[in-house]
Amino acid sequence: MIKFLNIIFIATCLLSLNSCGNSNTPQKKKINLQLEKAKGKFSDSLYVYDIRSMLIDEGSLYVAEYENGIKLLDTDLNFKSNIGKLGEGPEEIFVTPQIQLFGDTLYAISSNKRAFMKYSKAGEFISEVKYDRDIYDTSFKYKFIVSDKGVFLNNKNLDFTFYKLSHQGMLMGGVAFSDSYDDIDKAYVTSGAHLLKFEDNILHLSDNKAEIRVFNQNEEVKRIGLKDFKPFKERLKFVKAGGELGSTSYYNMIQDAYIDSANDLLYILSIAGVKSPRSNAISIFDLNKDFQFLGSFNLKGDWYKTIAVENGKFFVFNSVDSKIEKYNIEIENM
Numbered sequence: 617m618i619k620f621l622n623i624i625f626i627a628t629c630l631l632s633l634n635s636c637g638n639s640n641t642p643q644k645k646k647i648n649l650q651l652e653k654a655k656g657k658f659s660d661s662l663y664v665y666d667i668r669s670m671l672i673d674e675g676s677l678y679v680a681e682y683e684n685g686i687k688l689l690d691t692d693l694n695f696k697s698n699i700g701k702l703g704e705g706p707e708e709i710f711v712t713p714q715i716q717l718f719g720d721t722l723y724a725i726s727s728n729k730r731a732f733m734k735y736s737k738a739g740e741f742i743s744e745v746k747y748d749r750d751i752y753d754t755s756f757k758y759k760f761i762v763s764d765k766g767v768f769l770n771n772k773n774l775d776f777t778f779y780k781l782s783h784q785g786m787l788m789g790g791v792a793f794s795d796s797y798d799d800i801d802k803a804y805v806t807s808g809a810h811l812l813k814f815e816d817n818i819l820h821l822s823d824n825k826a827e828i829r830v831f832n833q834n835e836e837v838k839r840i841g842l843k844d845f846k847p848f849k850e851r852l853k854f855v856k857a858g859g860e861l862g863s864t865s866y867y868n869m870i871q872d873a874y875i876d877s878a879n880d881l882l883y884i885l886s887i888a889g890v891k892s893p894r895s896n897a898i899s900i901f902d903l904n905k906d907f908q909f910l911g912s913f914n915l916k917g918d919w920y921k922t923i924a925v926e927n928g929k930f931f932v933f934n935s936v937d938s939k940i941e942k943y944n945i946e947i948e949n950m
Contacts, residue, residue, distance in 0.1 A: 647900070647911050648946040664940065667933040668757070669714045670924035673737065677924065677931060678722065679940070680712045686724060688739055691929050693942060699724070699739040707741045709733050718762035725756040732767070747779070759810040759873065761818060768818060770809040776820060810873045814880070814903055821873050821884065826852060828882075828907065840907045847888025847897035847912055854888075871895045871921065878927035880904045881947075885923050885932070888914070895919045900947065910947055917941075 664687075669680040677689040678699070686699035686709070699722065701708045711727040721742065722735045734742040761768040766780040808823035817837070820829040826848040830838035842848040851869055872885040880903040888897040896919070899912040917934045924931045930943040 647913055648948070664933070665938045666935070667922055667940070668712070669759075670922050670931055670933065670940075671715060671717055672924045672926040672929065672931070673717055676737070678715055678717075680715045680724065682713060683711055685709060686712060686715060686722075686735075686739075691931075691942075693940060697739050699735055700733060700741055704728060707744065713756045714758070714760060716760055716762050718764075721762075723762050723767070727756060758808050758823070759812060761811045761813045768811050770811060776809060776811055776818070808868075810870065812873060812875050812882070814875060814882075819873075819875075819882070821870050823868050823870050826869055828901075838907075840901075842899075845899060845909050845912065847886055847899065847914070850888045851886065872923050874923050874925050875903070876925040876927065881910070881925070882907070883923055883925050883930075885920055895921070898923070915941075 664679065664681060665684070666682040667679055668682050671678040672691065675691055676696070677691055677693070679687045679689060681687070685702040688696045688699055690696055699709075702710060704710050709724060709726045710729070712724055713727060715722060715724045717723070717737070720737055722737055722739075724733045724735065725731075726733050726744075729744070730747055732745040732747060734745065736742060756769075758770045760770070763778075766778055768776050768778050771777050810821045810823070812819040812821070816832055818831045820831060822829075826842040828840040828842065829836055830840070843852055848869065868887055870884055870886050874883050874885075875881070876883065882901040882903055884899045884901070885895065886897045886899060887895045894914075896915040896917055897912060898915065900910040902908040902910055915932065915934075917936055919935050920932045921935045922933050925945075928945055930945045932941050932943070933939075934941055
């Protein structure tokens with residue numbers, strides 16, 4: 617059973633004077649963060665232990681456990697239903713690293729079946745689309761984008777690629793970010809990238825680089841450096857890489873990212889620390905103000921895996937304590 621501490625703390629963030637490549641001068645912001653006591657009660661059968669992806673939509677929280685299927689909760693963390701059937705047979709799902717919504721359809725990866733599973737938002741099975749072996753399983757550790765024609769995925773060469781999903785997963789094209797790795801083992805470890813969609817743009821957040829790359833129509837249109845902002849600055853100190861991380865570095869930087877669609881805010885969960893890495897740092901950027909840095913704060917725990925945010929409701933999975941933490945968050949003077 618998941619238990620929550622009734623703790624309130626306020627993190628005040630003084631912003632860097634660097635504008636990170638844009639003309640907006642950041643101003644001081646105050647971030648109020650309240651850890652809310654959960655109203656929902658989970659039975660032992662709903663114990664969560666390895667959540668890889670969460671989504672919020674219209675008062676519902678979709679939670680994907682890596683080897684325990686998908687659960688639908690309300691935003692008070694009351695259990696509503698399971699999504700699909702757990703297993704490896706027809707219409708069933710088991711290993712689920714990532715989920716994504718497009719319109720009224722929930723797309724879920726079933727890695728053990730090498731398939732995209734499609735469900736209604738209420739959890740009713742729609743169809744199963746196999747993907748071919750040109751799509752690497754490591755791609756599904758990271759957020760992907762669903763469009764009306766197919767999906768955009770990270771792949772093993774620090775690229776992202778568009779795949780058409782008609783019958784088989786079909787390679788249609790892509791954007792190269794770097795030369796291919798000679799050492800494929802390193803490529804699997806270091807080439808992760810979360811992909812997010814904002815308006816007509818694709819945001820690319822590599823897991824081991826302190827930057828955001830913005831693409832439009834297969835062309836890079838903007839690059840936002842993060843190395844001068846906490847906690848990225850602290851992480852770069854930790855790896856002692858002279859302010860830069862190499863393309864084959866094993867030091868992860870970004871753990872997860874999420875766009876609060878109600879307010880057009882980008883939240884990044886990153887790894888920070890000079891003496892030891894802890895995946896507990898949250899940074900906030902205003903997408904309507906050219907990625908203006910609004911501030912950052914550290915969560916109380918040690919290692920968080922995934923986040924979901926919408927209109928002041930902030931959810932994060934604490935992997936050490938195996939629980940979902942819910943916060944209410946306010947950013948003053950926006």
